[in-house]
Amino acid sequence: WYPAVTDFLRSGLFRWAGDANSFVGDAYIELVCSPNNPDGAIRDALLGSGGAGKAVHDLAYYWPQYTPITRRADHDIMLFTMSKSTGHAGTRIGWALVKDREVARRMTKFVELNTVSVSKDSQLRAARVLRAVSDGYDGGASRHQLFDFGRRKMAERWRMLREAAAASGIFSLPEVTSGRCNFANETAANNHAFAWLRCDREDVEDCAGFLRGHKMLTRSGNQFGADPRYVRVSMLGRDDAYDIFIRRLASLK
Amino acid sequence: WYPAVTDFLRSGLFRWAGDANSFVGDAYIELVCSPNNPDGAIRDALLGSGGAGKAVHDLAYYWPQYTPITRRADHDIMLFTMSKSTGHAGTRIGWALVKDREVARRMTKFVELNTVSVSKDSQLRAARVLRAVSDGYDGGASRHQLFDFGRRKMAERWRMLREAAAASGIFSLPEVTSGRCNFANETAANNHAFAWLRCDREDVEDCAGFLRGHKMLTRSGNQFGADPRYVRVSMLGRDDAYDIFIRRLASLK
Structure with missing residues (x-):
């Protein structure tokens, strides 16, 4: 998926450099999908963040239905999506937790330039869905968990x-x-x-x-x-x- | 807006070349916003389609509340949006009418690579809104037009x-x-x-x-x-x- 997007855009800012195992250089964005798609393996960053490099953790599948939640995720840049957490793939809603304010600002700017904003209809529906999921865990066990x-x-x-x-x-x-x-x-x-x-x-x-x-x-x-x-x-x-x-x-x- | 997006992506495929009035070359995409933003002027393509050039007509404001509908629009590539037609900017839904099948295929591929799909929630809401607008014009004058x-x-x-x-x-x-x-x-x-x-x-x-x-x-x-x-x-x-x-x-x- 990632190489298909980078090859399509042909940006002057970045290009697909292949497997992180064989990367040589100091300016990179490392994408870590954990649990991994397709095989579900738990992955750690190989290059990690530091210098001119940044690791982006795609935690789309890091939810209790798929994998044991063994640790509190605290990576620098973490991506999540409704798609695999609640199954609402069609809302096209995801979110990110980002420690560096400047990185977050650039991500927000990209969203603004790409689509002005994310669909408000989808944001409202996603918020309602997430609230319902959260409410299911208030007040003890229920069949709505x-x-x-x-x-x-x-x-x-x-x-x-x-x-x-x-x-x-x-x-x-x-x-x-x-x-x-x-x-x-x-x-x-x-x-x-x-x-x-x-x-x-x-x-x-x-x-x-x-x-x-x-x-x-x-x-x-x-x-x-x-x-x-x-x-x-x-x-x-x-x-x-x-x-x-x-x-x-x-x-x- | 357009230069902000092209400058941000820094694609190897295209760059912002400025005002069509001063363009020299034969490979281009001409963007024609008519009625124009900001001044509402009716614009025709300066370069038009032909050879390695394509004109894209942005008809966001070509609706009867804003301008007389003087002719049936039949340009090669025409863009529309819910934002200015019904006011549902937050749905982030637009559509295109495109004569060339290959151009349409590439546009669809871009949507797929950019966001996998457009929000289904928004598509459903937009369809409902457009149906309500259309229904208002069935069966003669009503206050719902x-x-x-x-x-x-x-x-x-x-x-x-x-x-x-x-x-x-x-x-x-x-x-x-x-x-x-x-x-x-x-x-x-x-x-x-x-x-x-x-x-x-x-x-x-x-x-x-x-x-x-x-x-x-x-x-x-x-x-x-x-x-x-x-x-x-x-x-x-x-x-x-x-x-x-x-x-x-x-x-x-």
């Missing part, structure tokens, strides 16, 4: 997926990782918004094509610079579509 | 402004222009969303500063590359604020 609902739902979906992969005998998934979640106050597994699924059948070199032939739409690993034996599976669809997906996957041999 | 309400309101405000300017004796305004409006089916005046007001007092070189000293906020002519004896006055505020503005303006000598 979004993150707990999400944690149960994601745990169940991941259990279904692991069973289906095991039943098929030809798919493998990343190992379960877990940690102490300070939000849930218990040990919790990483139940990412995407599954990074590998097809182990020797004759299948294009897992996405193989699944598409069996009426399952996924995103190929090569779209993420990875082996096309991998696909990214969305774990966030509606129940009925997810159930059909699981049945189809489990039936493959 | 937005553009006719707008025409009456703008004509009244311009009458008030011209009277106040005359009463003060120190302000002048562009001459009234009018034309045959095919929407209203009558001759209608240009009642622009902004007034391009000039202070004629010899000792006032900074009209915006002079008005600010008398508690009236306007935008200085020099922000539009023009003489600071001019200011741009918004004609679209609420009635109570507009009435106060008119009283204050008329009291100046």
Whole structure:
């Protein structure tokens, strides 16, 4: 995604320089997506902030339904979005927590030049939604606690997926990782918004094509610079579509 | 506005080249704002489309409340916005009519890369608002006809402004222009969303500063590359604020 945007704009201010692992230089913006898209891995900055470099932490998936909240995030620049926190992707609303006032000022200026302002309709709706989520946690347990609902739902979906992969005998998934979640106050597994699924059948070199032939739409690993034996599976669809997906996957041999 | 955005992005694809009147070259994008911001003048393309050049017509103010609709607009690329048509600036919703399929495809791709999509909340609200406006014109005259309400309101405000300017004796305004409006089916005046007001007092070189000293906020002519004896006055505020503005303006000598 990021290289597509930078290549499109062809700004004289920045260009896509590739993987931070192989970066040489001192002026950079490092983008750290943690949990990572697509594989859910917890990532730390490799270069970090300092000198002419800045690290931007994209915490889109750092919510209790997806991953144990093991620490209070306190990075210099942190990005969040309604999209993966409450599921209101269509509002196109996100927010940032930024320590440096000058960086925040430039970000605000960019929003102003890009669209004058962010949609007020969306801001009002997002504020209402976030208030409803927050209200769910006032006054003890209730069935209106979004993150707990999400944690149960994601745990169940991941259990279904692991069973289906095991039943098929030809798919493998990343190992379960877990940690102490300070939000849930218990040990919790990483139940990412995407599954990074590998097809182990020797004759299948294009897992996405193989699944598409069996009426399952996924995103190929090569779209993420990875082996096309991998696909990214969305774990966030509606129940009925997810159930059909699981049945189809489990039936493959 | 346009130079601010191009200077900020510093794209390798385009740069701000200044006034179309003085442009030399064959690859360009000409931006034609008609009626013009700030002065409401009807503008035609100077360079137009052809060869490696494209004209983009910004028709934000081409609505019956502001100007006679003298002809069916049929330019190659036309931009519109909810902001000035119905007043729903906060939805941040606009639309384009584009003849060339490839140009339209690139514009769509830009939206996708810029924000993935436009806010669905805003799109739904805008569709509802536009339907209500359209419904007002089904089945004959009613008090729910937005553009006719707008025409009456703008004509009244311009009458008030011209009277106040005359009463003060120190302000002048562009001459009234009018034309045959095919929407209203009558001759209608240009009642622009902004007034391009000039202070004629010899000792006032900074009209915006002079008005600010008398508690009236306007935008200085020099922000539009023009003489600071001019200011741009918004004609679209609420009635109570507009009435106060008119009283204050008329009291100046």
